[in-house]
Amino acid sequence: MPPTPNRLLSDWKSASDVDEWARAHEFGEPIELTDRNLRALSRAHSGHPVGLYLWEGAEHEIYLGISADSVVKRLRRHLIDYDFANIQNFRYRHHAGTSRELRDIERQCIWEAIWTQRLVVFNTEHASSVLHNTDFDRLVTEDEQLVWFEDPATANLASDHAYRTPDPSELARSTKNYPRFMRMPDADRIISAVSLYLRAAVPFPFQTQVQYWSVSCLPALRLTDGYKRLVTLSMGILEMLWINQAPSGAVDVRMGTDYRFLPPGDTEAVLRRLGVTMAGIVHDRGGANEEVLVFPSTETFVHALQTSAPIRIAAARFALDRMRMGKVTRHKESHNYLLAEEALSRADGWPIASESLDLSDTLETTL
Structure with missing residues (x-):
């Protein structure tokens, strides 16, 4: 043998x-x-x-x-x-x-x-399922990634906050849809939801903007049954956080997570109490650990992410894995710098308690 x-x-x-x-x-x-x-x-x-x-x-x-x-x-x-x-x-x-x-x-x-x-x-x-050396390690060392994963929200608060200045063509592309987006009644709540995701789950969002994550504003994406895509935050080729509007005008949020870090026990029941449902693996490239969570409103999303440390950790692990898999590709040109800058400017304002992977208190309340 x-x-x-x-x-x-x-x-x-x-x-x-x-x-x-x-x-x-x-x-x-x-x-x-x-x-x-x-x-x-x-x-x-x-x-x-x-x-x-x-x-x-x-x-x-x-x-x-x-x-x-x-x-x-x-x-x-x-x-x-x-x-x-x-x-x-x-x-x-x-x-x-x-x-x-x-x-x-x-x-x-x-x-x-x-x-x-x-x-x-x-x-x-380990901080990531992707164990081999990657391009991402040259931007953020593996030791820094491990420290970040122990407490993403706190690490992001202390990270470099230098904004990336867009060139004239990038600014022109951003200006095309952003004013129309800002006239929508839900625009402010959507930006706040994006900012919370950046703070709670995206590794070093100021440093990784454009290269490892991008956010589009009113993308020209065809959806079924009259739905409209309002915002998509992508990593690599994968949509990670996306916000749709139904024909009724209702806005829902979907977010990719690593299912292994979601609340244990009767996970579906725990999530239901927060108004959240599980959609399973949605993307061909999402990997075996993908679990997309569905939030029926931006308010539900904000409440769940602020309330549940396991949801934040599950989203953070999934995001770190995606960044280690590669840079933003086809979504880079659709990055909206105006939306990103506004979301980043709000990220520090979220009151998120320091946390670590020792989630025993949360475990006791969710079993």
């Missing part, structure tokens, strides 16, 4: 706290992570071992994941992405439910592993 890139240690064994937690959560016996064992698991499930998996690195860090296709494919990918962890074993928990059910179970397991057993969980230990 071909070797896997990890190196099994002869006298290594699973940590007792990891073993205890894994068995209590039906992950079963540890299996050495070798090509032979991965092939055996695949054969035992007709090539599609679906459900949850847990692996343990040489230093006893763990990673919890899911697959609705094949956990073997995911484990082979992790051997490459997490080569520095030197994965020693894995455990498998069969579950043939829907992707939504798997996400709910995974989210709950991650939180329980962290807060009940105090295990070191790779899912939250």
